[in-house]
Amino acid sequence: MSPDLDERTAARRTSRSSQRPAWMEKPRPVTRIAKSLALALTVAMVLVPFWTVLATSFAPDRQIVDNGGWAFWPDEWTLRAYGKVFANENTTHAMLVSAGVAIVGTALSLACTVFLAYALARPGVVGGRPVMLLILFTFLFPPGIIPSFLVVHELGLRNTYWALVLPVLVNAFNLVVVRGFFQGIPEELYEAARLDGAGEIRTLFQIVLPLSKAVVAVVGLFYAVGYWNDFFRGVIYLDDSSMWPLQTVMRGYVTQGQGLSDSQAVDETLVQAPQTIKMAIVMVATVPILCVYPFIQRYFAKGVLTGAIKS
DSSP, X not given: OOHXXXXXXXXXXXXXXXXXXXXGSOOOHHHHHHHHHHHHHHHHHHHHHHHHHHHHHXXXXXXXXHTTSOOSSOSXXXXXXXXXXXXXXXXXXXXXXXXXXXXXXXXXXXXXXXXXXXXXXXXXXXXXXXXXXXXXXXXXXXXXXXXXXXXXXXXTOTTSGGGXXXXXXXXXXXXXXXXXXXXXXXXXXXXXXXXXXXXXXXXXXXXXXXXXXXXXXXXXXXXXXXHHHOOHHHHHHOOOGGGOOHHHHHHHHHHHSOSSOGGGGGXXXXXXXXXXXXXXXXXXXXXXXXXXXXXXXXXXXXXXXXXXXXX
């Protein structure tokens, strides 16, 4: 190869690199430092409050009283607050209620969302467009509290655990994401399954779902977090406080000092330092979801972004 040709090739490469968009260029040191500082600040804003809640739940009562209700590092690590929480029957029953509602609700919501999304994703479905428009209408204009309460009351769901599940069985956003993901699957796979004699149900379970683990995992996490964190429906639909889920019990105790046994009212130590019990209940309600996130995190970008972009 001649030297002139080498020079022309190098010149073309230099001109191409100079024409790259700004977002493709390597960031300058100042930009990288600024991004690192912003990331560190964001992480600190998340971790410091969480650590304060955790430390307060393990701190002794006298330290909480002396520090005005909080502790950043316990003088003595104690499980007394957690013992009070788990020794109370109302709290342990509320934990079982929340776990049951989250498991059953997530399973039913995933099943309904997957089946409906698959039906709306296939071309030529009778009534598919009107149903999709109706779903998008509910997404843009959600029902109010009073109409929802009247519907639940007229259906006889009040004071039943189904009132915590059926009104929010299918989320419009999750449905749109799953439908978009199904539409992104190559049409050749559907045609190959049809040529092999597979029906719609078999195609869904043997072709579509194995390719959709990411979006199903992410949507399942969204549903589980929604059911686990919901406290408002327990307040308006369940008159019997013994049926309340954990979040409703936690809300009553943290905001009104209710939720544990009546014996705490005569416990001088708890009257002096109720913050330890509050923070212990907050941690008990938070940890189960935190334990699930690491297993689902790797699916987030692939599941949500792909479904949203292709929808």
